[in-house]
Amino acid sequence: MTGTSNIEMRIGSSPSMVPSVAIVRRVIWETDDTYTLLIDPPRGDGRTFAFNAGQFNMVYAFGTGESAISISSDPFRMNILAHTIHRVGTVTSALSRLRRGDTIGLRGPFGTSWPIEEAVGKDICIAAGGIGLAPLRPVIYTLLRRREKFGRIMILYGSRSPLDILYRVELEEWSKAPNTEVIITVDRGDSSWKGHIGVVTSLFSYLKMDTPSTLAMVCGPEVMMKYTCEELERRGLSAAQIYLSMERNMKCGIGLCGHCQFGPKFICKDGPVFRLPQIKNLLDKKEI
Amino acid sequence: MKPQDLTESLHKHPFLSNMNEELLRTLTSCASNVIFNEGTYLFHEGEDAKTFYLLRSGRVVLEVRGGERGQIRIQTVGAGEVLGWSWLISPYKWHFDAFALEQVHAFAIDASCLVSKCETDCHFGYEMLRRFSEVLERRLEATRLQLLDVYGSAIGERGENY
Ligand SMILES: Cc1cc2nc3c(=O)[nH]c(=O)nc-3n(C[C@H](O)[C@H](O)[C@H](O)COP(=O)(O)OP(=O)(O)OC[C@H]3O[C@@H](n4cnc5c(N)ncnc54)[C@H](O)[C@@H]3O)c2cc1C
Numbered sequence: 206m207t208g209t210s211n212i213e214m215r216i217g218s219s220p221s222m223v224p225s226v227a228i229v230r231r232v233i234w235e236t237d238d239t240y241t242l243l244i245d246p247p248r249g250d251g252r253t254f255a256f257n258a259g260q261f262n263m264v265y266a267f268g269t270g271e272s273a274i275s276i277s278s279d280p281f282r283m284n285i286l287a288h289t290i291h292r293v294g295t296v297t298s299a300l301s302r303l304r305r306g307d308t309i310g311l312r313g314p315f316g317t318s319w320p321i322e323e324a325v326g327k328d329i330c331i332a333a334g335g336i337g338l339a340p341l342r343p344v345i346y347t348l349l350r351r352r353e354k355f356g357r358i359m360i361l362y363g364s365r366s367p368l369d370i371l372y373r374v375e376l377e378e379w380s381k382a383p384n385t386e387v388i389i390t391v392d393r394g395d396s397s398w399k400g401h402i403g404v405v406t407s408l409f410s411y412l413k414m415d416t417p418s419t420l421a422m423v424c425g426p427e428v429m430m431k432y433t434c435e436e437l438e439r440r441g442l443s444a445a446q447i448y449l450s451m452e453r454n455m456k457c458g459i460g461l462c463g464h465c466q467f468g469p470k471f472i473c474k475d476g477p478v479f480r481l482p483q484i485k486n487l488l489d490k491k492e493i
Numbered sequence: 494m495k496p497q498d499l500t501e502s503l504h505k506h507p508f509l510s511n512m513n514e515e516l517l518r519t520l521t522s523c524a525s526n527v528i529f530n531e532g533t534y535l536f537h538e539g540e541d542a543k544t545f546y547l548l549r550s551g552r553v554v555l556e557v558r559g560g561e562r563g564q565i566r567i568q569t570v571g572a573g574e575v576l577g578w579s580w581l582i583s584p585y586k587w588h589f590d591a592f593a594l595e596q597v598h599a600f601a602i603d604a605s606c607l608v609s610k611c612e613t614d615c616h617f618g619y620e621m622l623r624r625f626s627e628v629l630e631r632r633l634e635a636t637r638l639q640l641l642d643v644y645g646s647a648i649g650e651r652g653e654n655y
């Protein structure tokens with residue numbers, strides 16, 4: 206994993222505890238309860254803001270609080286930063302009320318990233334559930350920008366209902382890229398929905414994977430990731446070929462407070478992206 | 494299609510992968526090729542379940558009648574999958590409507606023929622039940638996951654992760 210190796214700057218002052226102010230350029234409502242904030246990245250000392258696909262920022266709604274939110278924009282487009290946010294509670298609701306020109310605080314980027322260099326020359330299976338597509342979107346942008354470097358790309362996406370599907374237009378565009386399949390399924394459909402209905406794991410029966418040369422990247426609710434990893438292993442991928450992005454409540458984001466502890470790991474600095482064997486034994490433990 | 498050709502194409506269906514020749518031939522004697530046009534029903538809830546299908550292409554959606562909520566679509570089944578096990582379990586009635594979302598090509602397996610083969614040839618019967626049990630187990634697992642509503646969207650409705 207490349208971690209933060211190519212980061213040109215971190216937002217906020219060292220050791221990344223003080224947020225920098227960033228301006229909201231646009232708010233896009235993706236679904237009824239999920240929106241994307243397009244933000245002008247802060248440019249401390251005139252340097253550009255760079256991140257690796259899979260990393261997150263601590264996003265601060267002034268006067269309310271801070272949340273860990275993955276970066277969902279294209280790592281190659283450094284003039285705009287996107288965070289796609291599911292409105293679930295206090296901070297994510299406060300962020301949802303922002304308008305163009307409002308300000309937020311940002312600290313980051315933090316954490317490990319998806320294994321893009323390791324994926325060169327391989328087939329890639331991306332399995333996302335719900336808002337788990339957001340942390341994977343920068344990977345998809347990167348793979349498609351460097352399309353010739355990778356084998357087949359399979360994007361499997363599970364959503365609650367057709368109305369909850371994120372990035373509809375982009376999913377359609379991605380499906381037209383060479384040697385790229387996008388398969389979407391919903392847990393509940395209505396008569397206007399002509400696509401798949403069922404859980405994301407059921408989509409694997411429509412794919413013939415060349416398992417030895419495939420790398421899988423999985424992100425979604427923990428239970429969805431657990432079943433997806435089991436299905437991938439059942440289909441012949443070894444645990445070492447599977448990466449996933451974990452979540453826990455966070456405070457400091459830099460490995461100091463212990464809020465995000467997951468067994469012996471801190472999700473904020475050892476993760477959020479892990480290779481499955483690093484955390485496999487923890488996934489099944491109730492008390493973790 | 495000649496029986497030999499039918500046996501060969503049946504062999505390619507994932508549900509029957511690695512099944513030995515002899516058992517496949519037994520199954521072939523109960524099988525036929527069928528096509529359903531897009532927009533037609535393969536069967537309806539409450540009807541006698543006399544057949545099951547091994548889908549070769551196309552997609553079928555299973556619907557339950559939800560009273561005032563209308564038809565509720567609960568699952569799609571596609572190429573390489575099995576459709577229907579109500580023929581196996583009393584009272585041998587379909588529990589869903591099955592609607593072809595696209596043109597469907599399938600092998601239809603006649604249930605009374607299959608049951609009689611299973612009863613006279615225990616090895617064949619065991620093999621069929623073993624394969625069906627795997628399908629049932631996977632479907633049960635998928636249904637559990639679907640019921641968990643892991644992507645719960647409303648505030649306060651979500652689980653541990655997002
Ligand atoms: C590395 C990382 C990346 C993330 N990326 C995204 C993202 O891209 N988009 C997005 O919408 N969310 C993301 N999250 C989750 C996000 O941090 C939480 O949803 C957010 O902090 C909730 O804050 P709140 O004040 O709105 O909710 P609260 O009012 O704090 O809580 C509302 C409910 O959500 C639960 N909850 C709060 N935080 C978390 C969490 N981190 N994990 C699981 N449950 C939680 C609470 O237990 C409660 O049930 C990410 C989390 C991590 C750790």
Ligand code: FES
Pocket residue numbers: 454455456457458459460461462463464465466471472473474
């Ligand atoms: S959030 Fe403080 S240690 Fe990870």
